[in-house]
Amino acid sequence: MDRRQLLTWVVASPTLVVAARLALDAPPADTSPSVDVIPLDLSIALRTDGRITVTLPRTEMGQGITTGVAMLVAEELDADLGQVDVHTADVSTDWLNQLTGLSSTMRSLAAPLRAAAAGARARLVTAAAHRWHLPARTLTTAHGEVLAPDGRKLGYGELAQEAAGVWLPEVSTQPKPVERYTVVGRPTGRIDARDIVTGAARYTLDLDVPGAVAAVVARPPTLRGSVQSYDASAAVTMPGVGGRAPAPLGHGGRRPELRPGARGPGRPGHPLEPRTGQPP
The missing domain is CATH 3.30.365.10 (Aldehyde oxidase/xanthine dehydrogenase, molybdopterin binding domain)
Structure with missing residues (x-):
């Protein structure tokens, strides 16, 4: 062996x-x-x-x-x-x-x-x-x-x-x-x-990875919910936004948005203005 x-x-x-x-x-x-x-x-x-x-x-x-x-x-x-x-x-x-x-x-x-x-x-x-x-x-x-x-x-x-x-x-x-x-x-x-x-303990956020950017996932408010549409025009004009990358990542059709400080989908004022469907 x-x-x-x-x-x-x-x-x-x-x-x-x-x-x-x-x-x-x-x-x-x-x-x-x-x-x-x-x-x-x-x-x-x-x-x-x-x-x-x-x-x-x-x-x-x-x-x-x-x-x-x-x-x-x-x-x-x-x-x-x-x-x-x-x-x-x-x-x-x-x-x-x-x-x-x-x-x-x-x-x-x-x-x-x-x-x-x-x-x-x-x-x-x-x-x-x-x-x-x-x-x-x-x-x-x-x-x-x-x-x-x-x-x-x-x-x-x-x-x-x-x-x-x-x-x-x-x-x-x-x-x-x-x-x-x-x-x-x-x-x-x-x-x-x-x-x-x-503060000596090191966590993931303590790591300085060259070229890395922060990614925030905007999630549907329900389990297994799906995103029907979203408008990223406001989000891409925000300071520090490097881009957006819609991509299903499992249950709920979660989509990452490459920008800091995102709030959850469905909340008033969310820059993506998502519309989500109910779970099947």
Whole structure:
């Protein structure tokens, strides 16, 4: 199974629990791994400074999915929530489905993310066992560290390179049972709250795309309504109007108008003066 196929299963299925191999994205044995970011999984990477980066193929729109995803990963990795960073994935066909909606993000991603994080933890434990020459089953994890019975400990960042080369974990890769949860289900603040209130969070309207223009859709006032006619003569004389492009875009015969500040169709003074028909 290649990377794209496995990624499709990990991200797209709401029921399949997949523990991705760490070595899938690891360099060959005869090359030197990066000392900066070590890919532990197709959607989870561990930095050598101990930061955990999750690539989320969905869009945060205020619903809190970045915090929810971070909590799941922190839970299964036995890491602190503050160690987890969540970044939105770039648009790519590799993800198969990047639709954000229908309250589906946590339902579809929870199981594969938990499995991937649990597998990553098992490989970190195995890497520590190899370094210390101890049975992996005698080691525990907490707060982003692997702990030995004699008090020694190693941070996840210190083990990142070795963990990326572990093919066969020596401890269970199964996610935790609910009764062992210490992060999920506990009250916590949002990990992106500071960025939101300080204006650091970036949204679509913050993007400066060269040559792009704003498009506003004038919609019929009824579901499945259709536009029978409109008069754009007044609209095209308004400042900033670059043009108009009538085009059916699905139910309702919606037509975009390339100008700022459009009001809904059917309201007094609408520059398009649309006439709409009733739905069938």
